[in-house]
Amino acid sequence: MAEAKIAFQGEMGAYSELAAREFFACEAKLCPTTTFEGVFSSVKNDESTHGIVPIENSLTGSIHENYDLLLEYELPITGEIKLRIVHNLIANPGVRMDRIRRIYSHPQALSQCKEFLKKMGQVELITVYDTAAAVRMIRDGQMRDGAAVASAQAAFDYGLAILRAGIEDNQRNLTRFLIISKQETTPASDPKTSIVFSTSNVPGALHKSLGVFATRYINLLKIESRPIYGRPWEYLFYLDFEGDTREERCREALDELTKVATFMKVLGCYEKGKEVDGRVYER
Known part of the structure; x- marks a missing residue:
């Protein structure tokens, strides 16, 4: 059997990657793309066997773009997984919280941490296309006044420090991800x-x-x-x-x-x- 290849939006360390690893038990090659449409296109063009996309968050609601792409690309949904999202404030080693003036992340992640970010005071919130990309930017720019909101996996991957763990507004912060493929599935139960x-x-x-x-x-x-x-x-x-x-x-x-x-x-x-x-x- 050919190796499963899973397309996801974002960089390694993104929540979509974590969801893919949990669903496929790591028995697959993971293929990052920069956009949600890139995930659908990768599966449609046989560059990947499956794709995984977020469709709904329990705090901030639906990801409307992916509803539209489901209809446009006509790829069947073959599974789903609900990942608990734990956001962390991440910075370069040695950076103190009182030095942070800019915080980078995906807009959904920033929205899910509004209460914590309010308490940070006068910090600039800067949106990027992916949470893990925000961590990479902090590292590559060697920022001493910037931080990112992302997963512990992203902090581990890029060798950065977690200044504060679990900063999401509600611990019941879940994102539902859909699995797409060209091959329909038959559910064994539920x-x-x-x-x-x-x-x-x-x-x-x-x-x-x-x-x-x-x-x-x-x-x-x-x-x-x-x-x-x-x-x-x-x-x-x-x-x-x-x-x-x-x-x-x-x-x-x-x-x-x-x-x-x-x-x-x-x-x-x-x-x-x-x-x-x-x-x-x-x-």
Whole structure:
């Protein structure tokens, strides 16, 4: 069997890398990309066998770009994992907290540490494309007045010091990551299905669409709306529900949905992801 190659957005030490290592138990080659679209493109063009992308954070909400990319690239979701995000304030060895004037990180990470950063006083918050990249910038620039918000793995990889650990606003800070691949999967247990659909812009259309699940006692886990490009005030609805597309009640619900919706597509049927704590790996 060919070696699995996993594309993720960011640099080594990014939270996406930690999620990939936990999901695939390190039995894969990890392939960093600079953008989320790069992950999808890598899988589509057979440069990687799988991709992993964040889709939702428990504190700051959905990553809308990745919902759009799921539909655009038509790659099935084959799994998910929920990683507890522990943010750390990281600086070059010997730098004191009272010397910090600039803090670098991904905007999502900064947003998840708002309360701690407020207490830092008059510091400049500078956004970069990746948390691990922020740590590398601190090291490469030999900054004595700058720090980064990132994972303990990134601090370990670049040989920097953790000034303060666990600075996120809430310890129940979880990010849900989706696994994508060209090959669909069959969940062995605890199945979950993701779909996308649109409705006519008429009274009761969404109610009828959701009713196909309610009448069959299918539990809905999440619904997210996204604007349809070029059609103002019309929306796509991304929906997750408990169940397997092989189950009769789920097949019937989806069949009925295709009749009441103007568009419907199954994005993937996969096993519900477990919650994990990220570990620091030796390279």
